[in-house]
Amino acid sequence: MPSNTRAWILKEQNGIDSLEIIDQALPEIGDFDVLVKLHAASLNYRDIVLATGSVPLPFFRPGVVPASDGAGIVETVGSKVQAFRPGDRVCTHLTSEMPASKTPSMADICSGLGQHVDGTLRSHGVFHETALVSMPEGLDFLQASTLSCSGLTAWNALFGINEYRPRKGAYVLIQGSGGVSIAALQFAVAAGATVIATTSSSAKATRLKSLGAHHGETAKNLTHGKGIDLVVDVGGLSTLPQSFKAVRTNGLIALTGMLGKADGELPSLMDCLMNVCTVRGVLLGTRDQFDEMNRFTEEKGIRPVVDERVFGFEECKEAYRLLERQGHFSKVCVSLQ
Known part of the structure; x- marks a missing residue:
């Protein structure tokens, strides 16, 4: 077992330059711990928020290893670990020491990997076994590393309520080409739904179409006036007004992000009444949902999309800057080996 790991830490929240590489001692393996290479x-956007302090999230620990999403191989397990053994390929789950069926709260997430508990931007990590799930077969590590937050949030948004699960004949609307949106596109297409994608970039529109999406500025027209069954809203204040216009009567808006700022009048709870729809806040998902998503990914042969530029370990600051300026497509990934 290695005694040290090469790691990035976030010393403080004064911007991306608060990131620093160190050699970090690994803790001893506890009874329920797993050492992962x-x-x-x-x-994720959360990583930018934590580095810049632009949103005052609680429980930030100065010097934490950032990033919650990762994939690797189990090297050693504690004496009471039952779910994993050396050689297993695993993905991280953001929270730990929680029941598999429990939906993480905002407090759970803020207490999790990359914010309070050391995360994934390191060569080796010791994780509680409940902070891991088995990797889907057929994926490489870069693809698998996209599932922890974006993939799981998209899965929960689409499949978290049985009544609204995408199926043949259903219409799903995604916004833009970030990680949650692309994962939702892939899952919904695989489930047989018609996916409408909005983007202001013609180049990205072409890529979205290649993944099975229909592009349209006026989503409701593409549903012949019926409206969208399920909207995956990633922008929040900036996009909710459009989501309310697009959703069908008794449809669902899954609110998954806060990427945008309000432009004009703010949406309110009264919009749910006036549009006769449901708005559901979605933050991450349970470990049971993670396992369900991974089985679906295997079954449907889904290959998560990674941005064309993959960064090396020493290039993490550049990876952060690409994400910050939103110059990426789907997920910004770092190769750690």
Whole structure:
């Protein structure tokens, strides 16, 4: 077992330059701990927020290893670990020491990997066994590293309520080409739904179509006036007004993000009444849902999309900057080996 790991830490929240590489001592393996050799990590908007302090999230620990999403190979397990053994390929789950069926709260997420508990931007990590799930067969480590947050959030948004699960004949609307949106597109297409994607970039529109999406500025027209069954809203204040216009009567808006700022009048709870629809906040998902998503990924032969530029370990700051300026397509990933 290695005694040290090469790791990035976030010393403080004064921007991306708060990131620093160190040699870090690994803790002893506890009874329920698993040592993982990490091969890949992916970044989320949460990582930018934590680095810049732009949103005052609680429980940030200065010097934490950032990033919650990763994939690798189990090297050693504690004496009471039952779910994993050396050689297993695993993905990280953001929370740990939680029941598999429990939906993480905002407090659980803020107490999790990359914010309070050391995350994935390192060559080796010791994780509680409940912070891991088995990797889907057929994926490489970069693809698998995208599932922890974006993939799981998209899965929960689409499949978290049985009544609204995408199927043949259903219409799903996604916004843009970030990680949650692309994962939702892939899952919904695989389930047989018609997916409408909105983007302001013609180049990205072409890529979205290649993944099975229909492009349209006026989503409701593409449903012959019926409206969208399920909207995956990633923008929040900036996109909710459009989501309310697009959703069908008794449809669902899954609110998964806060990427945008309000432009004009703010949406309110009264919009749910006036549009006769449901708005559901979605943050991550359960470990049971993670396992379900991974089985679906295997069954349907889904290959998560990674941005064409993959960063090396020493290039993490550049990876953060690409994500910050939103110059990526789907997921920004870092190869750790």
